[in-house]
Every structure is written in structure tokens, then in C-alpha cells.
Amino acid sequence: xxxxxPKIEYSGQIKKVTLGSDNSAVTVGGETSYPFHLFEGGVPNxxxxxxxxxxxxxxxxPEAALAPFEGVIDDPVNWAKKCIDEYNAEMICLQLLSTxxxxxxxxxxxxxxxxxxxxxxxxxxLIVWGTANHEKDTEVLxxxxxxxxxxxxxxxxxxxxxxxKIAAAALGYDHTVIASSPIDINLAKQxxxxxxxxxxxEEHIIMDPTVSSIGYGIEYCYSVxxxxxxxALTQQDDKLQLPIICNIAKETWKxxxxxxxxxxxxxxxxxxxxxxxxxxxxxxVLLLAGGDVVVMRHPEAIKLIREIITELTTS
Amino acid sequence: MxxxxxxxxxxxxxxxxxxxxxxxxxxxxxxxxxxAGVHINASCGGAGVCGTCNVLVKSGQVESTRTDxxxxxxxNNGIRQACQTRVFSDLNIEIPVGSRLEKAVLSREIExxxxxxxxALVSGWxxxxxxxxxxxxxxxxxxxxxxxxxxxxxxxxxxxxxxxxISVNAxxxxxxxxxxxxxxxxxxxxxxxxxxxNYRVINIEPGDTRxxxxxxxxxxxxxxxxxxxxxxxRGMVISHCVDYNRQISYGEDVISRIAWSxxxxxxxxxxxxxxxTLNDLIKRLINSAGVEFQSISYMVVAxxxxxxxxxxxxxxxxxxxxxxxxxxxxVPLLKAKSIGINTEEHVHLYIVPSVASYVGGDIVAGIxxxxxxxxxxxxxxxxxxxxxxxxxxxxxxxxxxxxSAGPTFEGGGIKHGMIATSGAIEGFEINSLDFEPVVxxxxxAKAKGICGSGLINVAAKLLESGIITQNGKxxxxxxxxxxxxxxxxxxxxxxxxxxxxxxxxxxITEIDLDNLMRSKAAMYAxxxxxxxxxxxxxxxxxxxxxxxxxxNNIDIKNAITIGLLPxxxxxxxxxxxxxxxxxxxxxxxxxxxxxxxETIARKMTNIELSENVEFMSNYMAAxxxxxTNMKEFPSVSIKKGK
Numbered sequence: 001x002x003x004x005x006p007k008i009e010y011s012g013q014i015k016k017v018t019l020g021s022d023n024s025a026v027t028v029g030g031e032t033s034y035p036f037h038l039f040e041g042g043v044p045n046x047x048x049x050x051x052x053x054x055x056x057x058x059x060x061x062p063e064a065a066l067a068p069f070e071g072v073i074d075d076p077v078n079w080a081k082k083c084i085d086e087y088n089a090e091m092i093c094l095q096l097l098s099t100x101x102x103x104x105x106x107x108x109x110x111x112x113x114x115x116x117x118x119x120x121x122x123x124x125x126l127i128v129w130g131t132a133n134h135e136k137d138t139e140v141l142x143x144x145x146x147x148x149x150x151x152x153x154x155x156x157x158x159x160x161x162x163x164x165k166i167a168a169a170a171l172g173y174d175h176t177v178i179a180s181s182p183i184d185i186n187l188a189k190q191x192x193x194x195x196x197x198x199x200x201x202e203e204h205i206i207m208d209p210t211v212s213s214i215g216y217g218i219e220y221c222y223s224v225x226x227x228x229x230x231x232a233l234t235q236q237d238d239k240l241q242l243p244i245i246c247n248i249a250k251e252t253w254k255x256x257x258x259x260x261x262x263x264x265x266x267x268x269x270x271x272x273x274x275x276x277x278x279x280x281x282x283x284x285v286l287l288l289a290g291g292d293v294v295v296m297r298h299p300e301a302i303k304l305i306r307e308i309i310t311e312l313t314t315s
Numbered sequence: 316m317x318x319x320x321x322x323x324x325x326x327x328x329x330x331x332x333x334x335x336x337x338x339x340x341x342x343x344x345x346x347x348x349x350x351a352g353v354h355i356n357a358s359c360g361g362a363g364v365c366g367t368c369n370v371l372v373k374s375g376q377v378e379s380t381r382t383d384x385x386x387x388x389x390x391n392n393g394i395r396q397a398c399q400t401r402v403f404s405d406l407n408i409e410i411p412v413g414s415r416l417e418k419a420v421l422s423r424e425i426e427x428x429x430x431x432x433x434x435a436l437v438s439g440w441x442x443x444x445x446x447x448x449x450x451x452x453x454x455x456x457x458x459x460x461x462x463x464x465x466x467x468x469x470x471x472x473x474x475x476x477x478x479x480x481i482s483v484n485a486x487x488x489x490x491x492x493x494x495x496x497x498x499x500x501x502x503x504x505x506x507x508x509x510x511x512x513n514y515r516v517i518n519i520e521p522g523d524t525r526x527x528x529x530x531x532x533x534x535x536x537x538x539x540x541x542x543x544x545x546x547x548x549r550g551m552v553i554s555h556c557v558d559y560n561r562q563i564s565y566g567e568d569v570i571s572r573i574a575w576s577x578x579x580x581x582x583x584x585x586x587x588x589x590x591x592t593l594n595d596l597i598k599r600l601i602n603s604a605g606v607e608f609q610s611i612s613y614m615v616v617a618x619x620x621x622x623x624x625x626x627x628x629x630x631x632x633x634x635x636x637x638x639x640x641x642x643x644x645x646v647p648l649l650k651a652k653s654i655g656i657n658t659e660e661h662v663h664l665y666i667v668p669s670v671a672s673y674v675g676g677d678i679v680a681g682i683x684x685x686x687x688x689x690x691x692x693x694x695x696x697x698x699x700x701x702x703x704x705x706x707x708x709x710x711x712x713x714x715x716x717x718x719s720a721g722p723t724f725e726g727g728g729i730k731h732g733m734i735a736t737s738g739a740i741e742g743f744e745i746n747s748l749d750f751e752p753v754v755x756x757x758x759x760a761k762a763k764g765i766c767g768s769g770l771i772n773v774a775a776k777l778l779e780s781g782i783i784t785q786n787g788k789x790x791x792x793x794x795x796x797x798x799x800x801x802x803x804x805x806x807x808x809x810x811x812x813x814x815x816x817x818x819x820x821x822x823i824t825e826i827d828l829d830n831l832m833r834s835k836a837a838m839y840a841x842x843x844x845x846x847x848x849x850x851x852x853x854x855x856x857x858x859x860x861x862x863x864x865x866x867n868n869i870d871i872k873n874a875i876t877i878g879l880l881p882x883x884x885x886x887x888x889x890x891x892x893x894x895x896x897x898x899x900x901x902x903x904x905x906x907x908x909x910x911x912x913e914t915i916a917r918k919m920t921n922i923e924l925s926e927n928v929e930f931m932s933n934y935m936a937a938x939x940x941x942x943t944n945m946k947e948f949p950s951v952s953i954k955k956g957k
Binding site: 160164186187189190193194197237 | 784785786792932935936938939943944945953
């Protein structure tokens with residue numbers, strides 16, 4: 001008798017969502033099986049990595065994270081280009097840190113000008129990530145949607161508390177929204193329903209279930225994502241059949257384990273290696289749970305993840 | 316201030332009750348009101364956090380801490396929280412409408428009680444009250460047959476009633492010789508069935524008194540106490556009464572009552588409050604029926620576990636502490652008088668046994684009345700209240716759970732919430748073009764607030780018209796003056812100031828909607844969790860029995876629209892009114908059912924929801940209108956965006 005790997009019967013499929021416009025557009029989603037279960041079903045689109053850049057020089061990044069971007073961190077356009085030219089980025093995620101009302105509190109106009117410059121300078125999909133402050137994001141992201149009409153941006157986070165106005169602008173100017181909910185399958189689903197009620201087509205939504213680093217509750221995120229995929233693929237829950245994006249880099253690089261220099265805590269070992277591994281392993285966990293897009297930072301961590309994806313998907 | 320060696324006393328005058336009481340300086344105003352027998356609402360039991368006990372100090376000097384429950388404007392106008400206020404001079408206090416308890420409130424319910432058809436779904440029992448009156452003609456003693464009076468009595472009873480085990484209450488002995496001889500050895504004995512085959516003679520009366528043989532049945536609720544006087548000869552209800560449980564002055568929910576019972580003398584005061592309520596009701600019941608006080612032979616009470624323990628004077632402290640253990644689940648038969656109930660010495664009180672800390676005798680009585688324990692069909696029994704009680708089962712298995720739905724359905728936690736009384740908005744329709752509401756109130760009085768059933772109707776219609784979104788938020792995209800930003804966020808104006816009794820607009824706020832969603836989510840998650848424990852889907856439920864007086868006024872369709880009731884065909888829903896009272900009444904009528912009640916209490920399995928992970932997950936999924944999983948509500952359609 002020949003051994004047969006037991007197979008799961010799937011009844012659902014993740015929607016395909018196309019990010020970006022024209023020739024450079026990238027399609028994610030479309031899975032008919034659990035992550036990397038190539039032996040069971042189709043994984044038509046492999047997971048993608050978006051490289052993050054900031055609209056203002058970050059002041060809390062450890063040395064190891066800054067080094068690869070030396071000379072460009074004060075210019076988002078050059079930063080994006082460096083990611084593309086040197087590190088082969090497939091997508092860029094622009095984090096609008098400077099708009100934080102508790103920080104620099106830059107105006108919607110200023111932020112929009114930066115987004116516009118970046119989007120005009122690159123030919124790959126652009127994700128624009130706000131600060132999760134409802135009032136400010138509403139102001140900023142609506143403006144961004146308007147000014148970047150036709151660029152098919154990926155705009156977020158869109159949360160229950162601010163979804164209406166931001167999503168309406170995204171709908172009006174033809175962008176994709178990031179439906180962001182706080183680590184709960186029901187809340188994720190509820191937001192998708194609300195967005196649907198607003199008239200946002202499903203192929204314009206990507207879900208952000210909220211993620212955290214290894215050591216900071218990633219098991220919980222894993223479990224929620226796993227349940228989302230089970231509901232979507234085996235329980236015909238069409239409100240959850242959407243691709244997932246994980247904004248993980250900033251979560252890993254802010255942890256104590258990554259930020260503490262080797263001089264302070266020799267036992268922890270090489271700080272650069274630590275940071276890279278923490279980022280890569282966190283990203284891997286989330287990919288295994290069902291992430292379709294991971295937002296990453298360090299080129300070496302990205303390289304590692306690319307290799308793993310290749311290994312897991314070539315027979 | 317300096318404390319005088321001689322404590323000055325002050326007169327406190329309460330309006331509109333027009334009651335004056337004298338108290339020591341520094342006395343708490345809430346306690347003063349309680350002592351005067353003046354009712355002031357106090358949901359939190361005097362902790363200062365609910366803001367329901369506001370009173371107007373018209374004249375005199377008080378000391379009071381202002382909490383955020385009293386706005387600065389109200390404070391400047393003399394509004395104080397009674398529980399936070401101390402008396403320092405003679406006072407004139409007015410209790411505003413909002414803080415007052417209205418006797419008229421329950422008038423509608425009395426009407427309903429008396430028009431209610433006697434729905435007893437339970438079957439297979441015979442009319443055989445646990446207390447029987449038998450008229451006996453004893454053979455007159457002779458020199459050959461000169462056994463004692465008592466032996467003679469027992470001998471005849473044994474022969475007549477064909478009884479083996481019979482005992483006697485010692486207190487009948489003192490009058491025995493006289494009573495036997497009064498009507499030439501004719502007497503009426505009252506015989507109580509104690510356990511399955513043990514009987515006890517509890518009373519004897521001269522002559523034939525069989526015609527006057529009555530029982531009392533009570534449902535002691537946390538909020539209201541409902542009673543019926545029953546004719547044990549004819550097996551019918553001859554009068555009803557309802558009143559608020561006087562314990563309300565010590566907090567509106569069971570948790571605040573338990574907290575109060577922990578104060579010095581608190582337990583005793585709570586017990587006295589409920590027995591005073593019962594005594595008053597008993598007086599009203601027998602007066603309205605024209606029945607003699609002496610002809611009451613029996614009494615049955617069904618209540619939740621906390622009420623049961625407070626009635627019998629048992630410390631309820633451990634009921635609310637994990638692992639939630641009651642002192643007793645089956646209260647032994649006791650003399651009503653021994654706990655302060657005003658009845659004849661021989662009247663025994665039967666308390667319907669409970670299952671667990673939060674699944675009380677009221678549920679057991681309801682299940683009994685509804686006949687769930689006999690049914691081949693699977694029944695979902697729901698009692699919607701502050702403590703929502705849920706049972707799923709049939710003749711083979713019964714699972715029970717209690718979930719804390721909160722006071723929403725009784726008007727608590729809602730800005731303009733009130734109990735279902737005159738002036739409460741109940742009916743609600745909305746014009747789909749201009750979003751103008753059409754409201755109707757109980758008794759067609761000027762609107763005063765909104766009651767639980769009204770809240771369900773309002774939420775359902777607002778959802779259907781798209782004015783509120785599925786997450787219970789007000790959709791501000793509509794252009795209507797009815798939607799506006801108020802002090803608690805966005806709100807919808809149900810009734811304009813000019814058309815109300817309270818002199819301000821009656822609104823429903825997003826906070827109200829949040830509270831409603833939590834309440835209904837707790838109930839629905841309860842059904843789901845129990846069904847899952849039972850291994851069935853809610854669609855497998857053959858019949859839904861809705862108990863509770865609130866339940867009678869629910870619009871099934873609207874309740875399904877907001878996800879309070881499962882989406883099943885309308886014909887599967889049955890209302891039985893007050894199930895607890897129904898069960899108590901039936902137990903008075905049949906000892907078969909008395910034993911059934913005991914069996915139900917033993918057979919029912921309690922599922923503790925407070926520490927149940929699945930319940931929490933179901934609850935989160937139900938925090939949406941009608942539900943996150945729309946497949947559970949196929950008949951509800953939601954208006955999509957523009």
C-alpha cells in the first residue's frame with residue numbers, strides 16, 4: 001500500500017486583489033489551500049514583501065536597521081529608489097510617521113506632497129500607512145486618495161472608528177483599502193461587512209489583522225489568522241476570503257531584544273544578527289499563518305524570507 | 316464641623332409623598348428616605364455611580380459630593396445624589412419623576428395577568444394539591460373506646476385517607492380537646508404532604524371548613540414580586556397582585572443586593588424588605604378576593620437563588636464568588652411565619668429548588684410550567700431580564716445557563732430608558748423618505764422615555780432604514796435634523812421636547828445602542844453556547860418558549876432583526892408570560908408537579924458562562940446587528956450603502 005498524505009477538502013477561495021496600476025501591478029491572494037499546502041490546492045500568487053520607508057528620518061531605529069539605508073533616510077524618494085534598485089523591492093510601504101499628532105504633526109498637505117512625489121517616482125505598487133489616529137488619518141488619507149487618483153494606492157489603516165470617510169475616498173478615487181482590526185476574527189469580519197455595506201468591492205480590500213513580534217504575543221496573531229483562513233477556506237465564510245497584509249517590521253525592530261546594543265547586554269550577542277533574525281522569523285510565522293503581504297525592513301531579513309518562500313514553493 | 320455632644324435632629328420633608336421624618340444631623344439622605352418609606356431609585360445601591368437617585372433640595376442645608384453623574388448646571392439648581400448627601404438642617408426635598416417609583420407602573424401588568432389565558436404546556440398531572448383539607452366525623456369516645464383524642468384523630472385519618480406515615484404538628488395539641496368537642500366531634504384537618512409518602516397534620520379546625528382552602532403562589536423577582544391567590548378546591552386563580560420588591564431601595568441588581576447584605580445588619584434589612592413586600596401583597600390578595608386570612612393553607616415561592624437566600628436569611632456572599640456555590644439548592648419545607656411572613660402558624664412555605672448560583676427556582680418553575688421536561692421536541696426556553704436565563708432541552712437532557720444581559724431591557728443603562736409604564740415609547744415606525752419617526756407610547760400618554768420592548772423596535776427600524784449601521788453606529792451621512800451630535804456622541808431624536816413629559820428631547824444615543832448590542836449579544840451567545848454543548852444547531856430548535864412579562868411585549872420580527880432571538884419561523888415562538896409564577900401555581904395544584912420540579916432541578920445541568928471561552932467568542936461575534944455571521948439570520952436583509 002502506498003502512503004497517501006491526508007488532504008483537506010477546501011470549499012472556498014481567497015479573493016484575488018490587484019495592488020498598484022498598469023504594468024507594475026501585483027496580484028495577491030487567490031489561494032485555494034492553506035499557506036504553502038501546494039500538495040492540496042493552488043497557491044497562484046506567492047506571498048509578497050513590501051519594503052518600508054518613512055516620510056521622516058526615523059529617530060528610534062537601531063544602528064543595524066539604519067545602515068542599509070545610509071544617506072537616503074531623509075529623502076523618501078531616494079529611499080524608495082534605493083529599495084528598488086539595490087534591494088529589488090516588489091512593493092514600497094510608505095509609513096506616514098510625520099503626521100502623528102503626538103509627534104511632528106505635519107499637515108495633510110505636506111504628507112500628501114511626499115506621497116505624490118514617491119508615487120510619481122516609482123513604478124511598483126505603493127502602500128501608504130497612516131498613524132492609526134482616526135481624526136488625523138481621515139484628514140491625511142482622504143487627501144492622499146484625492147491627489148493620487150488613478151495610482152491605485154493601497155491605503156490604510158482603515159479601522160472601525162474611521163472607515164467611513166477614508167473608505168469612501170478610496171472608493172471614489174479608485175484605491176485599495178487596508179481593513180485593520182484589533183486581533184479578533186469577528187471584528188475583522190465585521191469591518192469587512194461594514195466596508196461591503198459602504199459599497200467597497202471585495203477586490204479592493206486587504207485585511208490587516210494587527211500583528212506583533214515574536215515574544216510579544218505573535219501566537220495570538222497566528223491563531224487569529226489561522227482561524228480567519230479556516231473560516232475562509234473550509235467554512236465558506238465569504239466575508240473573510242480576503243488577502244492579509246502584515247505590518248511586521250516596525251513591531252520587531254522596536255522590541256527590547258532587538259534594540260539593546262551588544263555593549264549593554266553581551267549575552268544577547270550580535271545586535272545586527274538579532275534584529276535580522278527577529279524580523280525574518282516573525283515574518284515567517286505570519287506567512288505560515290496566511291499572510292499574503294509582509295511589510296519588512298532589513299534587506300538581509302528580506303533575503304532570508306525570499307529564500308524560504310522559494311524553498312517552500314519549489315518541489 | 317464640630318460635633319456637638321447633643322446631636323441636633325432635623326425634619327426632612329419629602330415631596331410629593333408629603334412625608335416628614337426626623338433624623339440626626341449628618342444622616343445620609345438615601346437612608347433617611349428608606350427609613351421614611353419613601354422610595355428613591357438607586358440602581359447601584361448607594362455607591363454613587365449610577366446617578367438614578369437624584370433629588371432636588373428645595374430648601375435647607377446639605378453636604379454632598381458632586382460626582383460626574385450630576386452636571387454642574389443641575390448641581391447649581393439644587394440637584395443632588397441622595398446617596399452622596401448628608402442632612403445638616405431641616406430640609407424640603409423633592410423627588411423628581413425620574414427617581415420615583417410609580418405604583419401605576421404595574422397596572423398594565425395586572426391587566427395582562429388577569430386577561431392571560433392559563434397556558435400550561437405541562438401535561439400528565441392530576442389535580443392533587445400538596446395540602447389537603449379533610450372533614451372528619453370522629454366516633455364519640457365511650458368507656459370501651461377511650462383512647463386519647465390524638466390517637467382517635469390519627470386512627471380516623473389513617474382509615475379515611477389510607478395513609479401509613481402520618482405525624483402531627485405539636486402546636487395543634489393545645490386546642491385539640493376543645494376543637495374536637497366544639498361541633499360534636501366533627502372537624503377539618505389540614506394535611507400536608509411532606510415528602511413522597513410522609514404526611515403531617517398541620518392544622519385542625521372545628522366543623523367543616525373545606526370550602527375555604529387557599530394557597531399563595533409568588534414569583535419573587537429582583538425587581539418585582541408577583542403573587543396570586545389560588546382556590547385549592549376549584550384549582551383557579553382568584554386574585555393577582557404585583558408590586559416592586561422593596562429591596563430595590565438597596566440596589567437594582569442581585570450583585571448590589573449581595574454587596575448590601577454584607578453591611579452590618581444588611582442581610583436582616585434585605586430579608587425584612589422582601590417579607591414586608593410579601594406581607595403587603597398577601598393583604599391585598601386576600602382583601603381583593605374577600606378571603607379570610609385563616610383560610611390560607613399553603614404557600615409556594617419561586618425565585619432566583621439570590622432572592623431565595625435573602626428571603627430565608629442566608630448569607631448570599633458566596634453566590635457571587637467563584638466557584639459560585641449556593642448555601643442550599645433545595646430549601647426544606649419551612650413555616651412561612653418563621654421567616655417573618657404574615658400567615659397563620661401552620662402555613663408551610665415551599666420554595667422551588669434551584670440548580671446553581673445563577674440558575675434559580677424561578678427557572679425550574681418555568682421549565683416545569685412549560686413542560687420542557689416532558690417534551691420530545693427540543694425546546695429553547697428564554698427568560699429575558701437583567702439576568703437572562705436560558706434553558707435548552709427536552710425530556711432527556713436539559714442544559715441551563717444564566718447570562719448577564721444587563722438592565723437594558725428594563726430600561727437601565729439607556730439614556731432615556733424606563734420600565735414599561737405609561738408614557739414609555741413602545742411602538743416605532745420610520746418614514747423611509749424623510750426619516751421622520753412615528754412613535755406610540757403606552758397608554759398613549761405624552762412620551763417620558765423608552766422601554767425595553769420599545770428599544771428593540773426602535774433599533775430594528777433604525778437598522779432597516781440604514782440610520783444605524785450594523786456596528787450600531789449612527790450613520791451621519793443622512794441629511795435629517797433627527798440625527799445630531801449630543802453630549803454622548805451622535806444621537807437620533809425620537810421625540811421632540813414639546814411632545815414629552817420631561818421637557819427635553821427624547822433621544823437614542825450610540826451609547827444606548829452599544830448597551831443594547833451587549834445585552835442582546837450576551838443572550839444570543841448564551842443560546843449558541845448551550846446549543847453547542849448540546850451538540851445541536853439553533854436551527855434544530857423545535858420550539859422557543861419566551862417567558863417573563865417583558866417577553867410578552869416583544870415584537871418577534873424586530874427582535875430577530877437586531878439578533879436578540881434566533882432567526883426561526885415565527886410559528887415556533889410561544890409566549891407563556893411569567894413562567895416562574897406559572898410553575899409556582901401549578902405546584903400548589905399538584906403534588907405530582909412538586910416532585911417533577913425536584914426532578915427537574917436535579918436533572919438540569921448548569922453551564923457556567925462567565926468562565927467559558929466559547930461563550931466569549933460567540934459574544935464577540937454577536938456584537939453586531941444582527942450578527943457577524945449573517946448566515947445565522949437569513950431572513951434579515953440590511954440596506955447597502957449608496
